[in-house]
Amino acid sequence: MSPLGLALLAALVAALVASGLRRARTARIRREIRDLPGSAPETALAVDDFGEMDAAIALRACPCGGRPTLAGEGSREVDGRRFRVARLVCPSCEEEQFVFFETTRLFH
Numbered sequence: 001m002s003p004l005g006l007a008l009l010a011a012l013v014a015a016l017v018a019s020g021l022r023r024a025r026t027a028r029i030r031r032e033i034r035d036l037p038g039s040a041p042e043t044a045l046a047v048d049d050f051g052e053m054d055a056a057i058a059l060r061a062c063p064c065g066g067r068p069t070l071a072g073e074g075s076r077e078v079d080g081r082r083f084r085v086a087r088l089v090c091p092s093c094e095e096e097q098f099v100f101f102e103t104t105r106l107f108h
């Protein structure tokens with residue numbers, strides 16, 4: 001193989017390895033986000049007032065080391081329990097994560 005061919009092959013292999021590593025990193029970050037407390041209704045964080053939600057959101061970290069920011073909020077009801085769901089997006093890795101807060105107690 002010519003030196004140019006070898007260089008191209010090396011560049012191709014490097015690009016494949018880099019994209020494979022990136023994919024593995026993204027998969028790991030998503031898995032870790034899923035394991036965070038509050039990432040699903042089953043592990044929702046119980047709060048007594050809205051200030052606790054803001055505090056929990058401010059303390060939330062992304063597994064990549066970034067600080068996710070609030071991108072949206074919504075409400076959800078599952079089996080008669082009420083949840084406030086915050087959608088956060090990490091500016092570093094661009095992964096989004098949801099934080100479920102159980103607000104059933106807030107309205108009773």
Ligand SMILES: [Zn+2]
Pocket residue numbers: 062063064065066090091092093094095
């Ligand atoms: Zn991140």
